[in-house]
Each structure stands twice: as C-alpha cells, then as structure tokens.
Amino acid sequence: MGIPLLKGTEIDRLRLAGQAAAGTLAWVAGRLTPGITTADIDAWVREDTARRGGTPSQLGYHGFPASVCTSRNQVVCHGIPRKDERLEPGDIINVDVTTCLNGFHGDTSATFLIGEVSAEARHVVDVARRCRDAGVAVVRHGAKLGDIGAAIEELARAEGCSVVREYGGHGIGRSMHGPPHVSHVGERGTGITLKSGMVLTIEPMVNLGRPGIRLLPDKWTVVTEDGSLSAQFEHTVLVTREGCEVLTRLDPGAASA
Template sequence: MSVEIKSMRDIEAMRVIGRIAGEQLLHVGRLLKAGMTTDDINTIVHEDTLRRGAKPSQLGYHGFPKSVCTSRNAVVCHGIPGPERLKEGDIINVDITSHLNGFHGDTSATFYIGTPSKEARHVTEVCRRALELGIAEVKEGARLGDVGAAIQQYAEGQGCSVVRGIVGHGIGRTMHGPPDVSHVGKRGTGLRLKAGMVFTIEPMINYGGHEIEHLADGWTIMTKDRSLSAQFEHTVVVTKSGCEILTARREPLVGSEVTATGERLAMAPEAVAMTSMQL
C-alpha cells in the first residue's frame, strides 16, 4: 500500500489537530499527581477533548474502551485506564489521539509522579532523547532505516533496549496507515522519504530487555522482564529541508520536561524542526 502525500490543505488541518493534541498533554501534565487513578486521567482527557471541539480517536477503536492510553511503569503501551492509583515515584505515559475535521493528531509523553528513581529517570530521559534524534533524521531523501538506526544506536549505547514489535505509523484521515516506522533499523535502508509524508515516531524504550508480553485484556503490553518502560511520540510531516513537528508544544510539560531538580531540558530539536516548513 502506497504512502499518501498530503496536500497543503491536509497539512494545515493536521497542524490544527496536532496543536490541540499537544495542548491536551500540557493540560494533563498540570493535573497529574499521586493518588489519582488512571481512570481520572481518562476523564480529564475525554472532557478536555470535547471542550476543544474534537473527539477522542481511541474511544471504540477496534473495541478499545477508553479515550486515552495510560501506561504505567512496566507497561510499554496501550494501557487501559482503570482504578489503579498513581504512586510517588511512578512514571506514566499518556498517549492522546484526537480527531477534528477529518484528521487525527497523535502524541504522547512519559511523566514523573513526584521524584523518580534513578532507573526511572534514566529510561525516561533516554527515550526523550531517542525521539529527538529520530526526528532529526527526517527529511526528503532520507530513509526510514535512518530513523530507526539513530534511535537504536543511542538507546542501546545508554544501556537500554528498544521495543521491536510496535512501530510508529502513517496518520491523517485514518489513525493508522502506512508507513510502518520501526524504531530499530539500518541506515540507508527502508522507505525513501518524500515531502508531504506524515507519520508518527514513538519509540518505546525499556530499562531491561526488549521482549514484551501481551496481557489477556487484548490491549495492555508489558515488558516481559517487568523492567520500566518509557515512550515519547510526535506526529511529523516531511519537508524538503527536514520536518515539521505537527504536535509540537509551546512550553515544557509539567512533570515531564522539567526534571525533579527543576532543570529545564533542552528542546532544540523541536525548535529547529518547526522552522523547516517548506514542502
């Protein structure tokens, strides 16, 4: 199946929903705290999505029962919100996909609940940087293998592992479509990128091994060794000179991009990418 090249009108519509999804993560980050349930997060996201005039893409998708995925500690992705309570020291990924005017915007981040352990901080910051490095590879003429190679080389060099079986994806009028975007790879291989392609990059980085396990609920995926896992995700559009991050945020995420010591983390790759808007 071929990869759609988005028109300027399509990309503008995706900018709108991408900004909304990014704002939703900012909103969630301000409210997260120990003691709240993951179902509380679902309520926050669902109500905020509707308030912004959009709809939650995940609700009912292939039977998914909630409006957001909440993946805590050893949960790699697709965690179903429920009665579990957040605890001091947890890390939790909040994965938001919203739908407006026929297009989807998809983004996620891993948040600290209170002060993280050394291990939690390490896997989270490695994942954050791995996404930045993957995004930096995106430009017309590059190959998807370059993206995966950059992520894999960095993460494994930091003593972490990269989940293999779950990938980024094309996005637009459908939430998931071609191309598949692997977070491991070999440079110079894979699909050659063209301006106007839109897809997500969403590495899942484990503190331990890369093996995963699917739970009986049909959705939740955990690290097989129950080590910690982190994920960050953006939706990007390929341009002639680089890429534009459609889900870029206007400020750091509370509880994520400000560390437990109060240090603001560098956002340079996003800032650079947002200037590369010529198709």
C-alpha cells in the same frame, strides 16, 4: 496501499489536530499527582478534547474502551485506564493522546514522573525522550525510513537501554493508523525513501531492561517481559524538503486554548 502525500489545506488541518492533541496532553500533564487514578486521566482527556472541538481517536478503535492509553511503570503501551489504578510517588506513566479534528488526526505522548522517582526511572524516561528526538532529527525528504530506527537504536544501546521491536510508529492523516510502519530499530540506508508531504509518528518504546514484551489477557496491555520499566515519547511529524515539521510540538498558549 500507497502512502498519502498531503498538501495545502490538508496540512493546515493536520496542524490544528496536532496542536489540539498536544494541548490536551499538556493540560492533563498539569494535573498528574499522586493519588489520582488512570480513570481520572481518561475523563480529563475526554473533557479537554471536546472543549477543543475534537473527539478522542482511540475511543472504540478496534474495540479499545477508553479515550487515552495510560501506560504505567512496566507497561510498554496500550494501558487501559482503570478506576482502581492509582498513581503513587515513584511511578512513571505514559499518557498517549490522539485527537481527531475536522477529519484529521494528531497523535502524541509523553512519560511523566510522579513525585520523587528512582535514578533508574529518571534515566529511562530521559533516554526515551532523546531517542524520539534522535529519530525526528533524521527525517527529511530523501532520507530512508531505516535511518529513523538506526538513530533511535544506536542511542538507546549507548545508554544501556533497549528498544521494543514489535511496535512502532505509523503513517497518520485522515486515518489514525496507515502506512508506512515506522520501526524504531533498523539500518541506515534501508527501507522506503521519505518524501515531502508524508506524515509519520515517531514513538520509540524504550526499556530499562531487555526488549522482550508480552501481551496481558485483556488483549491490549503490553508489558515488559522482565518486569523492567518502560518509557515512551511520541510526535507526529510532516516530512518537508528542508527536514520536517513537528506537528505536535506545543505552540505557546495551546495548552489553555
């Protein structure tokens, strides 16, 4: 299966989907406080996604039972919202929103600090954000896919953190997940050549401890093997001749649109 090269009205629709997802994430972020449940987050994502004219891409995807992934503390990704999971001061939580709007998908996530957190928690969240941005910074027409993973891994290692290897970013557009797989570790100058019109997610999962992970019995929730904290940030990016366009970077006013 080839990698789509999008253009024209396809890109216009992708921009709208990306801004819808970014707006929902920002709207939910403003409501995160100690005492709320991850089920509350799921309800808010459903409400706000509908208000923007979209549908949650994750809901029902391969049987996923919620509209959003909520990954708290040692959860690496794919955490399922629950009524009995309540946020507490000192937690970190990743909220992963994907919105389908007019047949196209926008995918974004961020990790948030709940109340006063430890220096270690603040560190892994900061490193994960910077790792995402380091990956985005190397995206351009003619770059190699391995350049993304190399930039991310180099930064994480320099900061004493590790990068999860089993999960990565992906192509996105008319489908939520498509080729190519975007590894967040790699070697510069390897992999496919990026071309203008490709759309990718860059979403490194950065662990405070070792990179090992394990899957819980629910077959969705992934946690760090050593129990260390994990953080993640994600953008959807369009490859251009000049570099890239971050489709899920929030435009002013989108959070309340």
